[in-house]
Amino acid sequence: EKLLKLSPRLRVLHSLKVRLLNHVQKQASKKSISKIKLGQLLPEGGGMDKKFVEDVFESLDTNDDGEINMRELIAAITALTENKSLDDEMDVTELMFKLFDGNSDGHLDYEEFCGLMRSTINSKLLNVLRSPTAVIHLERYMSSNQNAENIHFWKETTKLMENEETYSDAAFREEAEKIYNKFVVDNSVEWVNLSYKNRNLLDKAFAPENKNKKLPRDIFAAPTNEIFHLMKRDVFHRFKHQREEMNAMSRACWKEFDINKNGSVSISELKAFFKKHPHLNDQRNLILRSSISHAFPTNSVSADKKQI
Numbered sequence: 001e002k003l004l005k006l007s008p009r010l011r012v013l014h015s016l017k018v019r020l021l022n023h024v025q026k027q028a029s030k031k032s033i034s035k036i037k038l039g040q041l042l043p044e045g046g047g048m049d050k051k052f053v054e055d056v057f058e059s060l061d062t063n064d065d066g067e068i069n070m071r072e073l074i075a076a077i078t079a080l081t082e083n084k085s086l087d088d089e090m091d092v093t094e095l096m097f098k099l100f101d102g103n104s105d106g107h108l109d110y111e112e113f114c115g116l117m118r119s120t121i122n123s124k125l126l127n128v129l130r131s132p133t134a135v136i137h138l139e140r141y142m143s144s145n146q147n148a149e150n151i152h153f154w155k156e157t158t159k160l161m162e163n164e165e166t167y168s169d170a171a172f173r174e175e176a177e178k179i180y181n182k183f184v185v186d187n188s189v190e191w192v193n194l195s196y197k198n199r200n201l202l203d204k205a206f207a208p209e210n211k212n213k214k215l216p217r218d219i220f221a222a223p224t225n226e227i228f229h230l231m232k233r234d235v236f237h238r239f240k241h242q243r244e245e246m247n248a249m250s251r252a253c254w255k256e257f258d259i260n261k262n263g264s265v266s267i268s269e270l271k272a273f274f275k276k277h278p279h280l281n282d283q284r285n286l287i288l289r290s291s292i293s294h295a296f297p298t299n300s301v302s303a304d305k306k307q308i
Contacts, residue, residue: 032067093274097267107264110254117250125228125236128249129154131277133256137249141239142231149190150227150235153183157220164217173215180206184223193230198223 100116101108108116128134129151142148156179164172183192184202194202204210205219239245257265257273 034067093271094267097270107266108270109264113254113257113265114247114250117253118246125232128236131253133252134249137245137252138236138239141242141245142235145235147235149183149192150231152190153179153192154224154227154231156183157224161218161220161224169214172217173211176215176219177206179220192223192227194223195226198226 096116097108098104100112102112128138135151139148139151142151160172160175160179167175180202182188183190184194184199184206185191202219202223205215254265257269259269259272
């Protein structure tokens with residue numbers, strides 16, 4: 001909010017944002033930056049006078065300690081780009097890699113890789129669901145707890161909605177009705193516990209008298225979202241505290257990442273992973289925010305949530 005008050009000069013922070021992120025890449029081991037160094041990073045021109053530098057510094061120095069913590073830097077930059085992708089000039093994957101390359105040797109050993117996994121892929125339910133390797137372990141855990149129907153419902157409805165443009169109206173209704181019969185109708189094979197509102201929505205849409213009506217392509221959007229949040233609050237919360245399951249998932253992902261099987265993961269292998277899984281690639285900004293919150297922890301939980 002403080003930064004937004006700097007408008008309309010806020011637009012000149014675009015160049016500063018790129019330079020700051022590059023600085024973090026080059027100085028990954030350093031935790032803070034001084035006002036003098038910030039001034040050196042500011043691009044020339046664009047109204048970047050001394051007063052503006054001081055305003056920027058004070059806005060970023062949220063704990064008033066005379067220096068800008070790396071976490072404060074990235075939190076502010078993230079706030080500026082909350083609804084946008086990070087710039088092309090900034091390699092998000094490379095920044096993520098350097099945050100966890102503790103000894104800066106250009107490779108992640110197994111322990112460093114596990115740190116990356118714990119704070120990125122494994123920390124968010126959607127990331128696990130989008131990872132073909134990780135989701136196997138979550139699905140196995142849910143099967144052992146006899147609630148795998150939720151993840152099956154999420155996978156099938158998500159697949160249908162993401163590919164809805166490939167279906168004619170008739171074909172879409174046919175596929176959607178299969179899902180409805182499998183998961184929603186009473187005594188179905190994998191009945192999911194939907195709210196009355198969402199169950200009633202689907203019951204009406206698939207009622208015999210409406211079989212000739214065009215089915216909305218987002219018919220499963222609300223039910224899918226409900227099941228997702230149910231899994232997030234319940235089973236995924238418990239799953240994250242199962243050390244053996246999480247370790248097994250990290251080991252499986254390690255095998256997938258370590259393409260050349262040399263016992264370490266390089267930046268090129270990490271980039272290859274995101275290229276192979278475009279769904280995760282689309283979420284790299286969110287994954288980066290998660291990795292930042294783990295790489296630069298704060299003592300205050302409330303302040304952490306406020307900044308990120």
